[in-house]
Amino acid sequence: MTLRMMRIGELAAASGLTRDALRYYERQGLLPRSRRTSGGFREYDSGAVDRVRFVKQAQAHSLTLREIRDLVTHQSDAGRTRCRHVRDLLARKLAQMETRRRELDAFCKTLQEYLEMCGRALEARTPMECPVVENIGRGPSR
Template identity: 45%
Template sequence: MRIGDLAAATGVSTQTLRFYEREGLLPAPSRQSNGYRVYDDGVASRVGFIRAAQTAGLTLSDIAGVLALREDGQAPCSHVHSLLTGKLGEVRARQQELARLERALVGMLTTSSALDPATCSERSICHVIPQPLP
């Protein structure tokens, strides 16, 4: 199939397919005499895997590692498990960061509701956002 057909079948742009090819995520396609790329039918499945892996938070480098294991004849399941475990840890850490930010914002909004703008001095830019002491 041609690149346009592959793009339509997978829902990614032709530019993305070319990028995946340059990054080694897709095998180099054969070329017709006019220079058009011709992809094997299995490439659509591979693009689907790449997109699903990205949705799971894996980087292109992570994905390349998984594909390399598969191409070497190894089942990459334990490697993928390890990658996903790491991603889950990152997500949980980020959720904690966001929870701290949420508490801080709620505190600032509560402070903001109780402040009288007339009490603001030029020395402090804004009482709503606390500034660390020098």
């Protein structure tokens, strides 16, 4: 079966990315090097659309372009080797995201405390500086 070839503009239209983004993906190793026509135009096979969709979906799931490149460059690895590589990358990513979630949870708690400080200050109806601005460098009172 022969794959249909498309120029960069067609791939851009099919993928929803700009031509510049596609060139960037190619430079970063996220897309295989395009073939060139005799006139120097880039040509991609129809599999490039699937690759771009994979990259976009992986980005939507918080993988970095470096992590995605790492995944796609190991596509030629055989079954178990590739699966181990993917598992290890995803385990690292999960650990990073859990750390980030804890940081965000702590920050949400801080914001909640600041909101409560503002509420108490506004209810007091006495002239004063905003307690959050006064305490921002020190963190919320415990």
